[in-house]
Amino acid sequence: MNKPRSNFKNKVNSVIKRFDWARRHNYYFYMRNLESFSGPRIKINGRDMIMLGSNNYLGLTFHPKVKEAAIKAIKKYGVGSGGARHLSGTYTLHEELEREIAEFKGTESAVVFNTGFMTNLGSIMCLVNEDTMLINDEKNHASIVDGCKISTARIRVFLHNDMQYLEEILSSYAKTQDKLIIVDSVFSMDGDIANLPEIYELARRYRARIMIDEAHATGVLGKTGRGAPEHFNMASAKIDIVMGTFSKAVGGLGGFIASTEDMVTYLKHTSREFIFSTSLPPSIIAANIAAIEVVQKEPHLLKQLWRNIKYMKEGLGNLGYDTGNSQSAIIPVLIRDEIKTYKMTRMLDKTGIFVSPVVFPAVKKSESRLRLTVIALHSLADLDRALEAFKKAGRKLGII
Numbered sequence: 417m418n419k420p421r422s423n424f425k426n427k428v429n430s431v432i433k434r435f436d437w438a439r440r441h442n443y444y445f446y447m448r449n450l451e452s453f454s455g456p457r458i459k460i461n462g463r464d465m466i467m468l469g470s471n472n473y474l475g476l477t478f479h480p481k482v483k484e485a486a487i488k489a490i491k492k493y494g495v496g497s498g499g500a501r502h503l504s505g506t507y508t509l510h511e512e513l514e515r516e517i518a519e520f521k522g523t524e525s526a527v528v529f530n531t532g533f534m535t536n537l538g539s540i541m542c543l544v545n546e547d548t549m550l551i552n553d554e555k556n557h558a559s560i561v562d563g564c565k566i567s568t569a570r571i572r573v574f575l576h577n578d579m580q581y582l583e584e585i586l587s588s589y590a591k592t593q594d595k596l597i598i599v600d601s602v603f604s605m606d607g608d609i610a611n612l613p614e615i616y617e618l619a620r621r622y623r624a625r626i627m628i629d630e631a632h633a634t635g636v637l638g639k640t641g642r643g644a645p646e647h648f649n650m651a652s653a654k655i656d657i658v659m660g661t662f663s664k665a666v667g668g669l670g671g672f673i674a675s676t677e678d679m680v681t682y683l684k685h686t687s688r689e690f691i692f693s694t695s696l697p698p699s700i701i702a703a704n705i706a707a708i709e710v711v712q713k714e715p716h717l718l719k720q721l722w723r724n725i726k727y728m729k730e731g732l733g734n735l736g737y738d739t740g741n742s743q744s745a746i747i748p749v750l751i752r753d754e755i756k757t758y759k760m761t762r763m764l765d766k767t768g769i770f771v772s773p774v775v776f777p778a779v780k781k782s783e784s785r786l787r788l789t790v791i792a793l794h795s796l797a798d799l800d801r802a803l804e805a806f807k808k809a810g811r812k813l814g815i816i
């Protein structure tokens with residue numbers, strides 16, 4: 417009779433045990449408290465560090481025009497929105513942002529959600545029914561996985577970016593009328609890019625719909641930062657559902673679905689996450705609008721970001737590190753050993769370099785890694801300092 421209770425206690429204990437173990441060994445590097453804005457350099461515990469762990473790829477969280485837009489909106493509207501979108505929480509700014517992001521993504525329309533996570537949770541279940549076959553890449557983001565779980569659809573998973581595997585699934589469900597393929601366009605732990613042109617061809621051949629998660633692609637991929645479709649010279653409009661976030665390169669907060677007018681109207685009237693949650697405050701919406709403008713008007717930021725991506729990847733490669741198949745601002749440094757991953761994080765931390773350790777269960781044990789991100793505003797001197805620290809720590813631990 418008591419079994420469920422003791423099972424839950426075990427569940428808590430196992431997390432606490434792991435937490436205590438990490439703290440005791442000085443391996444705990446989560447929830448470090450920032451005491452400055454999240455730029456190329458940060459302050460933690462009074463120490464200056466080089467930040468290699470932020471998704472603020474273009475530095476827009478503290479861009480003067482973006483800050484000014486948020487401050488102006490706070491002065492005019494106050495802090496909260498006071499209601500959910502359907503009833504009393506839609507401001508002219510929300511609709512302006514929806515028009516802006518639709519235009520940026522080249523789709524008919526768009527709907528804004530409160531976070532990227534909520535966007536996936538709140539849209540996937542609306543996009544399917546019990547007859548749908550949802551087809552996922554195995555490395556899709558947790559919010560997609562959870563969005564699929566709470567839907568009524570059946571789910572199949574293909575090996576990462578394996579087009580032959582995807583085709584096998586599609587062909588074995590050829591008679592299933594509704595199929596929806598979902599992929600991250602940039603995978604959040606590996607930084608590689610989904611093979612969108614082939615996915616598109618397969619989807620056409622097997623009459624499947626496509627949804628892409630452009631969280632790490634928006635503002636990063638493509639000549640003007642419009643994302644993976646631009647990177648591959650495809651129009652976004654060819655993709656049925658384009659999901660993205662304002663929380664990474666755009667520097668703010670929130671998520672969106674860009675699609676057809678009908679699909680957006682449908683989502684706005686069915687998604688529980690959209691309907692039953694207080695909307696984002698006007699200040700954040702104003703910041704997102706200003707940031708999308710900056711992405712378009714200040715293309716040097718995107719150029720600088722790519723200069724830094726190239727420099728860091730080459731630098732790590734020259735030192736002998738394995739950075740997998742990274743093709744974006746996310747650069748995994750594969751250590752493949754959990755303890756060494758923690759030790760390396762600690763050594764880098766001591767020399768003033770902030771990196772994020774990623775271990776099981778976020779990735780397989782054999783894929784333990786440091787997850788690095790570079791931003792446009794790192795100077796080459798910042799990156800040289802980081803590379804020097806990587807050289808020393810890697811040699812000391814016998815990784816390189």
Ligand code: PMP
Nearest residue numbers: 531532533557600604631661663
């Ligand atoms: N999708 C992907 C691929 C992500 O990496 C993230 C954030 N880690 C999300 C969705 C969720 O976005 P947000 O942080 O805006 O909730």
